[in-house]
Amino acid sequence: MNHIIEVEDLRKSYGSVVAVADISFYVEAGGLFAFLGPNGAGKTTTINVICTFLKPDAGRVSVNGYLLGRDDNAIRKSIGVVFQDNLLDNLLTVEENLRCRGALYGLSGKALTEAVKRAMAEVEITDLAKRPYGKLSGGQRRRCDIARALVNTPEILFLDEPTTGLDPQTRKLVWEIIRKLQREAGVTVFLTTHYMEEAADADYVIVIDNGKIAAKGRPTDLRERYAKDKLSLVYSNPEAVLAGLSALNIPHTKLAGRIIIPIKNTLDALPLIERFRPNISGFEVMLGTMDDAFIGITGKELRQ
């Protein structure tokens, strides 16, 4: 597959604070690529550099075949960016906003009208065209932001925490729109998130922490590698179970009414269940989640 974004040894500091420390990665064309990390990990800085908004201190970045720092305008023409904040003009209507921003790409007349119409249709906001942007709900505004990013029919769509601050239902809707764009319109999507469930739904995930890449891979691979499956036993005779586990030297944690035992894979649960069957009243085998993988990778929970 063709690498539509390539980043080599990217470094960016603010004064003495290193935001991004020599990271390298690539993004395959047509995929949905997620940058996962806690707040302050360097996600936004990275995206701002790739979008030509920030100048890197060192490193080589190419986007859609154009070299950052040399062909910035060519890069700008081939990308669309959705920032964390809502950045359209509150007093202007959705359509006016999209026309104004579309014109920055040299679109005019019929081409501009068509582009605006298409962008609005893609995120299903055509019926909001005449309403002032500032009067819309958070979810509607977010969709307008995405429409603005689509107005120049970009090859790559960057989204910086597109679903942060939205209610669960709107989050789902926005996510579905992003997925649809990637699958049907063939847009490469590069997004940052601190939601596990979103990262789990991406094609490829890079976990970034303290400005460094902590892990990368497909979500299933990450889960397999870093998240442990668990067996939970609901005990009827706790002493017997605990004594048995200690005798076998099996690590375990005791919670209220149950004992959690980490296992390599789900099948490993069977002999344990057999063994303690007389002393338990039930059991549950739990697959590792992206949350577990994240904790496994960074050694900490997501700082929200």
Place this chain on the structure above:
Amino acid sequence: MRAFLRRNLLVFFKDRAAVFFSLLSSLIILGLYILFLGNVIISDFEDKIPNAHEIMTNWIMAGLLAASTATTTLGGLGVMIGDKAKKIDRDLYVSPISRRKLALGYVLNAMIIGYILTFITFVFVEIYIVLSGGSLISLTKLLEVMALILLATVSNTAMVFFITSFFSSENAFATVSTVIGTLIGFLTGIYIPIGQLPESIQWIVRLFPPSYAAVLLRQALMADPMAAGMADLPAEYVEGFKEALGIVLKFGETEASKIFSIAVLLVSAAVFFLLAVLVLSRKKKE
């Protein structure tokens, strides 16, 4: 760039409050004059000049228009500050349009807004002059005044653009606007005629470029009424009158000519634009 300019104009004029408050600072001066200042200033000349009221109304209105080109332009530049404060500039910077064109879009926006709003003020001024018994401006004078407003707008936009290039928060900008709005009235000798100011302040007025816009506008607006009412007065008195009210500015015995005043405005415009560009490009590119 034209599309960006159109966007800036749209953002400004859709904000009714911004338009209103930009006009307000000029209209306050008008109100102050009608209510208080007028009578105080006129009483000095009433016995000598039959149409003192008309002459003095034109005097204050010329100053008002000069100040207006600065204060309304500030309102126009508010769009730029607003974009910085709301971080909308990021969205503009990821578009394939150069920063120079964006800056030009903001400056032209401020000029157009300044011109339109000052012209609106001018219409109010003429209405007041006619209502208070004066005569409507002649066509040739109207064209001259319109050209002078344009010149003053260009010059003041440059100065104000330079000052605002240091600020990026809306609060700081609001404070600066208030300070400029207040100071400009004194520094161009609008509230108090230059002749009544202490010598040191008179020098500030002479060195302050917008004063020359006020001088040119006074010459244009007052020529006809002065010709009608002061023709019989001794030349010496007329000279003193002109000097005291800032209809001419004098350096020692030399009078600043019209060409000189125009040159001051043009040169200061160029200098301030260059300084603003310098400040903006010196700001560390992140």
